[in-house]
Amino acid sequence: MSKQQNILIIGAGLCGSLLALRLGQRGYNVSVYEMRPDLRKVDISAGRSINLAFSNRGNKAMKLVGLEDKVKALCIPMNGRMIHDEHGNTFQSNYSGREHEYINSISRGELNALLLDEAEKHKNVNIHFNKKCKSVDFEKTTALFKDYNSKDEFVEDADIIIATDGAGSAMRKSYYLGKKFLFSFSQAYLTHGYKELSILPKENGDYKIHKNALHIWPRGSFMLIALPNLDGSFTVTLFLSYDEGEYNFNNLTTEDKVLEFFQNQFPDALAVMPNLLEDFFENPTAPLGTIKCSPWHYQGNTLLMGDAAHAIVPFYGQGMNASFEDVVEFDKVLDQNLGDWETTFKAYENTRKKDTDAIADLAIDNFHEMKGHVNHAIFQEKRKLEMALEKEFPNAYSSKYSLVTFNEAIGYKEAMLKGRAQDKAIINMLSDKEIDIKGNLKDILDKVKTETEAILEDDRIAGLNQ
Amino acid sequence: MSKQQNILIIGAGLCGSLLALRLGQRGYNVSVYEMRPDLRKVDISAGRSINLAFSNRGNKAMKLVGLEDKVKALCIPMNGRMIHDEHGNTFQSNYSGREHEYINSISRGELNALLLDEAEKHKNVNIHFNKKCKSVDFEKTTALFKDYNSKDEFVEDADIIIATDGAGSAMRKSYYLGKKFLFSFSQAYLTHGYKELSILPKENGDYKIHKNALHIWPRGSFMLIALPNLDGSFTVTLFLSYDEGEYNFNNLTTEDKVLEFFQNQFPDALAVMPNLLEDFFENPTAPLGTIKCSPWHYQGNTLLMGDAAHAIVPFYGQGMNASFEDVVEFDKVLDQNLGDWETTFKAYENTRKKDTDAIADLAIDNFHEMKGHVNHAIFQEKRKLEMALEKEFPNAYSSKYSLVTFNEAIGYKEAMLKGRAQDKAIINMLSDKEIDIKGNLKDILDKVKTETEAILEDDRIAGLNQ
Numbered sequence: 001m002s003k004q005q006n007i008l009i010i011g012a013g014l015c016g017s018l019l020a021l022r023l024g025q026r027g028y029n030v031s032v033y034e035m036r037p038d039l040r041k042v043d044i045s046a047g048r049s050i051n052l053a054f055s056n057r058g059n060k061a062m063k064l065v066g067l068e069d070k071v072k073a074l075c076i077p078m079n080g081r082m083i084h085d086e087h088g089n090t091f092q093s094n095y096s097g098r099e100h101e102y103i104n105s106i107s108r109g110e111l112n113a114l115l116l117d118e119a120e121k122h123k124n125v126n127i128h129f130n131k132k133c134k135s136v137d138f139e140k141t142t143a144l145f146k147d148y149n150s151k152d153e154f155v156e157d158a159d160i161i162i163a164t165d166g167a168g169s170a171m172r173k174s175y176y177l178g179k180k181f182l183f184s185f186s187q188a189y190l191t192h193g194y195k196e197l198s199i200l201p202k203e204n205g206d207y208k209i210h211k212n213a214l215h216i217w218p219r220g221s222f223m224l225i226a227l228p229n230l231d232g233s234f235t236v237t238l239f240l241s242y243d244e245g246e247y248n249f250n251n252l253t254t255e256d257k258v259l260e261f262f263q264n265q266f267p268d269a270l271a272v273m274p275n276l277l278e279d280f281f282e283n284p285t286a287p288l289g290t291i292k293c294s295p296w297h298y299q300g301n302t303l304l305m306g307d308a309a310h311a312i313v314p315f316y317g318q319g320m321n322a323s324f325e326d327v328v329e330f331d332k333v334l335d336q337n338l339g340d341w342e343t344t345f346k347a348y349e350n351t352r353k354k355d356t357d358a359i360a361d362l363a364i365d366n367f368h369e370m371k372g373h374v375n376h377a378i379f380q381e382k383r384k385l386e387m388a389l390e391k392e393f394p395n396a397y398s399s400k401y402s403l404v405t406f407n408e409a410i411g412y413k414e415a416m417l418k419g420r421a422q423d424k425a426i427i428n429m430l431s432d433k434e435i436d437i438k439g440n441l442k443d444i445l446d447k448v449k450t451e452t453e454a455i456l457e458d459d460r461i462a463g464l465n466q
Numbered sequence: 467m468s469k470q471q472n473i474l475i476i477g478a479g480l481c482g483s484l485l486a487l488r489l490g491q492r493g494y495n496v497s498v499y500e501m502r503p504d505l506r507k508v509d510i511s512a513g514r515s516i517n518l519a520f521s522n523r524g525n526k527a528m529k530l531v532g533l534e535d536k537v538k539a540l541c542i543p544m545n546g547r548m549i550h551d552e553h554g555n556t557f558q559s560n561y562s563g564r565e566h567e568y569i570n571s572i573s574r575g576e577l578n579a580l581l582l583d584e585a586e587k588h589k590n591v592n593i594h595f596n597k598k599c600k601s602v603d604f605e606k607t608t609a610l611f612k613d614y615n616s617k618d619e620f621v622e623d624a625d626i627i628i629a630t631d632g633a634g635s636a637m638r639k640s641y642y643l644g645k646k647f648l649f650s651f652s653q654a655y656l657t658h659g660y661k662e663l664s665i666l667p668k669e670n671g672d673y674k675i676h677k678n679a680l681h682i683w684p685r686g687s688f689m690l691i692a693l694p695n696l697d698g699s700f701t702v703t704l705f706l707s708y709d710e711g712e713y714n715f716n717n718l719t720t721e722d723k724v725l726e727f728f729q730n731q732f733p734d735a736l737a738v739m740p741n742l743l744e745d746f747f748e749n750p751t752a753p754l755g756t757i758k759c760s761p762w763h764y765q766g767n768t769l770l771m772g773d774a775a776h777a778i779v780p781f782y783g784q785g786m787n788a789s790f791e792d793v794v795e796f797d798k799v800l801d802q803n804l805g806d807w808e809t810t811f812k813a814y815e816n817t818r819k820k821d822t823d824a825i826a827d828l829a830i831d832n833f834h835e836m837k838g839h840v841n842h843a844i845f846q847e848k849r850k851l852e853m854a855l856e857k858e859f860p861n862a863y864s865s866k867y868s869l870v871t872f873n874e875a876i877g878y879k880e881a882m883l884k885g886r887a888q889d890k891a892i893i894n895m896l897s898d899k900e901i902d903i904k905g906n907l908k909d910i911l912d913k914v915k916t917e918t919e920a921i922l923e924d925d926r927i928a929g930l931n932q
Contacts, residue, residue, distance in 0.1 A: 182708075182753050186652030242648075287648050424928040431927050461897050462890040 004029065008158035010133045010143060011035075011165035014108070015306030015323035017115035017127075019164055021065050022327055024122035026334065032125070033145055033156070035132035035165075040113045050196075051227045051235050053078075053214070053317025054106040056408040061324035064331060070114060075104035076228045082213035088268035092213060093383055096399070097390025101406045103214070103317055105227040136161060136171040138298040139180065143171075160341050161302045164323075167291055169308035175298065183293065190288040190313060190367065192222070193249055194239050197279040199272050201232025208272040209234065214317075216370060217266050221245050223371040224266050236273070239288070239371065249285050288313045288367075290360050296349045300342030305330065310356035315366040316404060318359050322412070326352065355412040362404060362416055382426050385437050385444065392441050397448075417456065425451035470495065474624035476599045476609060477501075477631035480574070481772030481789040483581035483593075485630055487531050488793055490588035492800065498591070499611055499622070501598035501631075506579045516662075517693045517701050519544075519680070519783025520572040522874040527790035530797060536580060541570035542694045548679035554734035558679060559849055562865070563856025567872045569680070569783055571693040602627060602637040604764040605646065609637075626807050627768045630789075633757055635774035641764065649759065656754040656779060656833065658688070659715055660705050663745040665738050667698025674738040675700065680783075682836060683732050687711050689837040690732055702739070705754075705837065715751050754779045754833075756826050762815045766808030771796065776822035781832040782870060784825050788878070792818065824878040828870060848892050851903050851910065858907050863914075883922065891917035 007023055009016050012034035020032045054075060062071045079102045080094035095102055119125045130148040137143070143161055146153050163171035175183050199208055207228060209215060215226040215234070222241065226234040241248045247261045255277050262270040270276060291311040296304040306323035333348045369379070389397040398407055400419025407415060425448055429435040435444050473489055475482050478500035486498045520541060528537045545568045546560035561568055585591045596614040603609070609627055612619050629637035641649050665674055673694060675681060681692040681700070688707065692700040707714045713727045721743050728736040736742060757777040762770040772789035799814045835845070855863040864873055866885025873881060891914055895901040901910050 182655040182755075184652075184654040186650075186654070186758075188650045188652070189648040289648075292652075424924065427928050428924050458890065458894050462893050 005159040006031065006157075008033070008143060008156055008161045010136070010161065010163040010169075010171060011306075011308070012112075012116060012127055012129070013164065013166060013306075014112055014115065014320055015326065016164035017112060017119050018061060018065065018324060018327050019162065019305065019330075020125050020127065021115055021119040021122070022331055024119055024125035025065065026331075027124065030119075030122075030125045031156070031158070032119075032127040033131040033133060033143070034127065034129050035148070036129065037148075038116075038129045039109055040116060050108055051105050051229055052108050052111075052320050053227070054104040054111075055317065055321055055405050057318070057328075057405075058321040058324040060408045061328050064328055065118070067114065067118060071106070071111065074106050074110050074114070074230070076106070076230065077102045077104055077212050078214045078227070079212055080214070082210055082215045084215060084217040084266070084268055086219070086265070090210075090268075092210075093380075094387060096402050096406060097387040097392075098394050098402075098406075101402060103405060105214075105229070107229060108320075110230075133163075133165060133170040136163065136174045136302060138171070138174060138178065138302040141301040160300070163302065163304050163308045164306045166307045167289065167311035169304060171302060172291075172293060172304055172308055175293070175304075181295070181298065183295070185293045186291065188290045190364075191244065192239050192241050192367075193285045193287050194237050194314075195249070195280065195285045196283050197236040197238060197273065197276060199226060199234040199236055199269075200275060205232045207232050207234070217269060218371050219265055220372050222247075222265075224269055225370075226269075236269070239367075242285075252280075255281075290364065292357060292360060294349070294353060296353070297342070297345035300340055300345060303345050303348070310353075310360060312356075312360045312363045313367060314363070315370055316359065316363040318363065318404070318412075322356060322359050325408075326356075358412040358416040359404070362412065362419075378427060378430055381430055381437055382423070385426065385430075385435075388437070388441060389445055389448070393445055397445060418452070421452045421455040421459070422448065424455055471625040472497065472623075474499070474609060474622055474627045476602070476627065476629040476635075476637060477772075477774070478578075478582060478593055478595070479630065479632060479772075480578055480581065480786055481792065482630035483578060483585055484527060484531065484790060484793050485628065485771065485796075486591050486593065487581055487585040487588070488797055490585055490591035491531065492797075493590065496585075496588075496591045497622070497624070498585075498593040499597040499599060499609070500593065500595050501614070502595065503614075504582075504595045505575055506582060516574055517571045517695055518574050518577075518786050519693070520570040520577075521783065521787055521871050523784070523794075523871075524787040524790040526874045527794050530794055531584070533580065533584060537572070537577065540572050540576050540580070540696070542572070542696065543568045543570055543678050544680045544693070545678050546680070548676055548681045550681060550683045550732070550734055552685070552731070556676075556734075558676075559846075560853060562868050562872060563853040563858075564860050564868075564872075567868060569871060571680075571695070573695060574786075576696075599629075599631060599636040602629065602640045602768060604637070604640060604644065604768040607767040626766070629768065629770050629774045630772045632773045633755065633777035635770060637768060638757075638759060638770055638774055641759070641770075647761070647764065649761070651759045652757065654756045656830075657710065658705050658707050658833075659751045659753050660703050660780075661715070661746065661751045662749050663702040663704060663739065663742060665692060665700040665702055665735075666741060671698045673698050673700070683735060684837050685731055686838050688713075688731075690735055691836075692735075702735070705833075708751075718746075721747075756830065758823060758826060760815070760819060762819070763808070763811035766806055766811060769811050769814075776819075776826060778822075778826045778829045779833060780829070781836055782825065782829040784829065784870070784878075788822060788825050791874075792822075821878040824882040825870070828878065828882055844893060844896055847896055847903055848889070851892065851896075851901075854903070854907060855911055855914070859911055863911060884918070887918045887921040887925070888914065890921055 006029045009020050009030060009032040012032045016032060020030050023030050059068060062068045080092045082090055082092050084090050120127060131145045132148060134144045134146055141161055142155050142157050144153060144155050163169050176185055202208055211228050217224040222239060224236060224238050226236045228234050243250045252258050252261060258277060258280050262276060289311060290313055296309045305326050312319055329352050330348050333344055338344045338347055386399040400423055403415035403419045429447060429451060435447055472495045475486050475496060475498040478498045482498060486496050489496050525534060528534045546558045548556055548558050550556050586593060597611045598614060600610045600612055607627055608621050608623050610619060610621050629635050642651055668674055677694050683690040688705060690702060690704050692702045694700050709716045718724050718727060724743060724746050728742060755777060756779055762775045771792050778785055795818050796814050799810055804810045804813055852865040866889055869881035869885045895913060895917060901913055
């Protein structure tokens with residue numbers, strides 16, 4: 001594990017370029033191979049999410065590599081969800097009762113470019129584009145690449161290989177197909193897919209709808225969302241079933257039908273999307289999958305990180321944040337100087353996997369919450385109560401959303417267990433009229449804390465919290 | 467879906483031969499292709515579980531096809547678990563407080579042979595052996611086979627194909643590799659593997675240890691179990707980690723070490739296993755995996771059933787029972803005459819998958835219970851209490867084990883939800899001293915029922931029971 005070791009990173013996306021930067025800062029010899037062209041020279045955004053939610057866990061990583069200020073300049077704060085109902089009415093539901101807690105919309109391309117620039121400032125970091133990884137021989141610690149320009153295939157050798165090549169990881173596929181060890185693996189698709197659309201800026205460059213919010217049009221079994229971009233536009237995403245319900249991706253095949261769907265369901269959005277039909281029929285429909293696997297490493301030779309190890313659905317806005325946090329956690333394990341890579345990889349997976357499993361499950365829960373529950377009376381009452389508690393007792397109360405998104409000092413698993421118990425406590429007490437939003441807030445806080453602790457304790461005794 | 471339709475079944479194991487029999491009884495033209503030789507002519511048991519737990523859900527299927535009495539003749543009742551502690555002390559823990567509720571040990575080979583014999587009595591059922599399925603073209607509804615004798619490959623066509631080819635299903639692999647539709651899939655391995663051993667009969671043919679029990683030697687992180695065979699022997703299975711703990715499969719490589727392990731941990735078992743070393747080094751070590759997937763069907767062309775759709779770990783004794791219940795549930799859907807195969811397959815998966823997911827999770831829970839909890843004071847107190855409740859109130863109380871194993875009128879999912887809530891209620895009330903095993907049983911029953919319903923209701927309101 002000496003600094004002269006050669007580390008090969010597969011994939012120079014958000015996770016790979018951050019990892020290259022951090023390992024470069026630590027003095028390792030780092031070679032990165034990326035299948036796409038250099039996004040600083042070619043526009044390759046078509047069809048992919050062009051903006052993402054960036055929050056505290058991601059920022060923790062930016063602090064680690066000294067980029068907090070540069071990244072802040074790319075961020076558009078979103079203080080809450082702006083809910084749009086069927087009649088075009090809107091109301092904002094903040095993410096936290098504490099004013100300094102909000103999430104940000106950030107451009108995937110701009111952020112990736114910044115990380116590549118910073119990584120390349122280290123002369124011990126070399127990044128190669130247009131080199132697609134075809135497979136990894138994890139026993140020999142070599143990777144097979146194909147050069148997109150020359151069409152040549154070549155093999156690269158390294159002391160260790162870390163694959164950050166995303167949800168479709170070539171190295172994970174080699175683990176699966178190799179059958180050299182027991183590899184637990186799951187891919188789980190939602191019945192819904194997604195399609196990206198857009199709200200373009202006004203002619204004067206202004207935003208057509210409120211800039212500082214994550215807009216949601218929840219409709220029970222489907223929804224539309226929109227996140228702002230720095231150029232005055234919004235990236236809009238439609239989440240819809242492939243084949244169920246009156247309108248679905250399989251039957252939205254004509255311009256008339258698409259217009260009818262938006263006219264019926266999202267009239268206020270349609271009014272600011274004159275380019276809807278063009279977007280709808282030009283952009284692909286993509287699936288929503290969760291990937292989990294284990295082990296992430298093969299002995300001390302190879303390691304999966306980021307989406308390659310744990311791809312999640314986008315509904316908690318944590319995909320990028322979780323991958324960035326991977327690098328922070330890996331860096332902490334490196335600080336422990338465990339002596340060899342196998343021990344290091346094992347320690348990293350032991351501390352990290354429980355948390356990436358948790359955010360995967362939380363993201364699926366939030367899918368149901370966003371498309372449906374945000375509209376339900378009892379959910380809205382709970383949110384109102386939690387906002388009031390966070391505002392009144394900023395140091396004593398955090399909702400599940402806050403625990404996951406803004407409390408970067410605890411892991412996702414702890415946030416999930418505590419957050420779910422709190423949700424259960426509040427919803428049951430509201431439903432049983434044991435608490436009332438008009439009651440004394442200090443009494444409510446005490447009741448929520450007591451009931452939450454009782455739920456956690458009952459689960460612990462029954463062995464349900466492992 | 468007329469009776470003249472040709473149905474191709476891949477695999478003539480327990481599920482496939484039962485399915486062939488039932489579809490034969492219903493009048494379909496059934497062709498079955500099995501990769502192994504005919505087990506009625508060749509002994510192919512080596513290394514596979516040679517006995518299995520047979521209980522009510524399996525028996526429901528035997529009733530459906532009119533084989534209840536013939537199967538009963540193959541059964542050895544096991545009334546409970548016989549626990550063997552480290553010092554060789556034993557105590558029996560019955561499976562139910564109701565005397566007529568017990569599970570059975572049955573020979574896989576004998577039962578399979580019976581089902582094959584009965585299926586072949588129908589002249590519309592044809593079974594072909596030594597024909598290995600290599601892949602399925604689910605769009606064309608054809609399957610590619612290789613004949614083990616002639617080495618020829620050939621393609622078979624059918625109106626529908628049902629794959630009952632077990633955990634390593636060739637058709638499921640074709641679904642996965644085909645990438646023609648979104649196929650959710652998971653394979654999850656335990657850190658433990660298993661190895662089969664044996665306790666041979668006495669010279670006079672008698673059983674060396676108590677016949678009518680499932681013997682367990684629980685040791686916290688590993689265990690040994692034994693099930694009786696009709697010939698006076700027991701099939702013994704060692705469940706042990708591959709690489710953790712002082713003794714594991716990776717380091718049990720010498721005769722001395724294996725003997726030392728058994729001498730330390732299972733002295734009473736070792737005393738009746740003079741053939742231990744031979745068994746240990748001749749028999750393979752096999753992994754323990756859970757497989758889930760969805761969808762099970764491709765349009766109206768193909769369907770996965772049994773282990774091919776949902777392989778589970780063996781710790782609830784429900785693997786075969788679940789596969790047999792698949793056939794009962796599929797038969798019920800056929801009775802509905804839904805008009806076409808796609809609607810039929812979809813209806814079957816909609817009613818069935820929630821239950822096979824549940825038994826998969828229950829089986830993993832039971833792994834931890836069997837190797838550890840059965841030895842814990844609070845667990846033993848709970849079991850004692852539940853036995854007393856079942857005995858005193860045979861119509862009003864069933865433990866989780868009874869709900870899963872003996873209440874075949876409800877599905878696994880319902881059994882799991884109710885059983886887990888009951889467990890949580892009892893363990894928490896015992897731990898809080900709200901109930902005491904010496905108290906009035908009717909009071910305890912009322913408290914358990916009230917608390918269980920409260921737990922289920924709280925979970926329902928919080929949306930946790932989906």
